[in-house]
Amino acid sequence: MLKHNFWQRIVCEITLVLIIAAILGTVFGRVWLVITIALLVLILYYAYQLQRLSYWIWQQNNVYPSTGFGALNLLFYGLHKRQRRQRNKQNELANIIKRFRHGAESIPDSLLLVEDNGAITWCNKIAQNELNIHWPYDKGQNIVNLIRYPQFADYMAKRNFSQPLTLLFRQQYYIEFRIIPYIDKQWIVIARDVGHLYLAEKQRRDFFTNASHELRTPITVLKGYLDMLADDMISAEDYQKTIQTMQSQTNRMENLIEQILALSNIENSPxxxxxxxxxxxxxxxxxxxxxxxxxxxxxxxxxxxxxxxxxxxxxxxxxxxxxxxxxxxxxxxxxxxxxxxxxxxxxxxxxxxxxxxxxxxxxxxxxxxxxxxxxxxxxxxxxxxxxxxxxxxxxxxxxxxxxxxxxxxxxxxxxxxxxxxxxxxxxxxxxx
Known part of the structure; x- marks a missing residue:
């Protein structure tokens, strides 16, 4: 509403100054001289206020401009209001960035932002520890120069990120890299420690291998004795001993299966x-x-x-x-x-x-x-x-x-x- 009254205020101020000057000029018998002086004073006042505004814009460090009088005060007030809105937007943006960074730090994975040319623009603390990135000294460095693995360099060069890349990092743990397109030709690099998945898979393979081995021995013994019994190859003297051996192997398999089930129940029991x-x-x-x-x-x-x-x-x-x-x-x-x-x-x-x-x-x-x-x-x-x-x-x-x-x-x-x-x-x- 105030922005529409600016010219009205200017006209009113000039008119008021002219009326006062005319009255004073009539009293002193110098109408045009007094009017001329009044206009010059008004122009000088406006010039002074504009100079203050220019000084605030280009040199002063104050957040908000100074106040003035008259119509120009509308300009100061408008600038103050715009500056306050801009400051509020900056605070909102700062809070958004703060929440983003807090969320990124809360993610249990390494997170990096890189340019299209591979330059690192930001990373979270987990990435600094897990990938040995020295922040902020490595800001702007090419990610390929910091993660020095030929497979990773080829992965970045091909620009085919439909599938993740898994590396044995420092001969200690497995890291899975996923790269997601971001904005303005930027990429989000997510690095996750998947060593526990590899360990679980290894344990699963070892479990089936060992369980098969443990079961194969008694089954082989039982199969051998059953074939011998079917072909009447066991004498009457050895018959009882054979039955006892078969029972022993059966008990061994039964005990193994019971222990496997017991271990499974223990791991999954509520x-x-x-x-x-x-x-x-x-x-x-x-x-x-x-x-x-x-x-x-x-x-x-x-x-x-x-x-x-x-x-x-x-x-x-x-x-x-x-x-x-x-x-x-x-x-x-x-x-x-x-x-x-x-x-x-x-x-x-x-x-x-x-x-x-x-x-x-x-x-x-x-x-x-x-x-x-x-x-x-x-x-x-x-x-x-x-x-x-x-x-x-x-x-x-x-x-x-x-x-x-x-x-x-x-x-x-x-x-x-x-x-x-x-x-x-x-x-x-x-x-x-």
Whole structure:
């Protein structure tokens, strides 16, 4: 509305000055002289205001212009209003850029903006750490010069980004590069660590390879004996022994399949629906009675806190305890001393199985909980271990507060397998 009144204000101001000058000129008898002087003063005032405006535009650092009087004040006010709108737009744009950068920093992948010629214009912190980009010193550098892999250079040169490119980066981890067109001949480069996917795929291949190998042996034995029985090649004296061998191999396959299913159930079980009170002392006392009857030649001692009960998945904790105890018996010779502890410590519920057997070489320790991993040792030959027991233990413990299985062993000095369930898993309902 004010912009339409500017010329009206100018005309009114000039008219008012002329009227006042005419009145004063009449009083002093110098009408034209006074009018001329009044017009000159008005022109000088307008020139002064315009000079102030010019000084603000080109030299002054103030955000907003100074105010004036009269019609020119409309110009100052209009500039002030336009400047305020411009400042608000700049603030909105700055907030948008800030939110964009915050969002880009929140993305769990490396993110870079590059020009069509490969020059880097921006990158997030993950890209700086993961791709070893030194920001802002590498701003403007060609991305091919910083990611020095021939496959990546060819990928950028071909400009065919329909499929991602995966590289083994620094011989440590796999990085998948995806390049997406942006604006003004710019590209968004997304680099994602996909090492866990390669590891999962490797574990899947290894699992099927090892499972097939473990099942092939008993199946081959069974097939051989069945062919011999079909051809009447087994004598009456060897018949019972053959049946026992076939039963043993069948039991071996059944045990392997049960352990595979148990491991699968542990990895996929909904824990929040299956947590319950677990009477660990009762489980240990039952195992103690069984060992006395089945393995009388082992020196097995139990130290049990009968008041220490926990909250957890009963089937999984029972599997953990059973596997650790019977592994110690299975993989040590007769007469071995085995000490089993279940007690309350300052940071949780402590369980330990310690034996005085031949021990395990240090280079095996980090791999003992891998699926189907077996120590190539003469003392394991007699056992029918599937290599899944400790894998079951590991995953079952991870389901209980991310508990870790601790393994300590030295050759000729025995082994110790232990874990501590966190304090929040202890059942205090029976406390006095």
């Amino acid at each position: 824990l929040n629906k299956t947590m319950q009170k677990v009477n660990v002392p009762a489980i240990l006392h039952n195992i103690e009675q069984d060992i006395k009857q089945i393995y009388p030649h082992y020196l097995v001692s139990f130290t049990i806190d009968d008041q220490l009960r926990v909250i957890g998945v009963k089937s999984q904790l029972e599997s953990v305890i059973t596997n650790l105890i019977y592994n110690a018996i299975k993989h040590t010779p007769d007469g071995t001393a085995i000490n089993i502890e279940w007690r309350h410590v300052s940071y949780g519920a402590y369980f330990s199985v310690k034996d005085s057997g031949p021990g395990i070489a240090s280079h095996h320790l980090n791999r003992l909980t891998e699926r189907f991993y077996k120590v190539d040792d003469a003392r394991f030959i007699a056992s029918s271990s599937s290599g899944l027991g400790l894998a079951i233990v590991k995953h079952a413990l991870l389901n209980h507060g991310n508990t870790k299985l601790q393994i300590r062993s030295k050759l000729t000095e025995g082994s110790q397998f232990s874990f501590v369930l966190p304090e929040q898993y202890i059942d205090h309902s029976n406390d006095i």
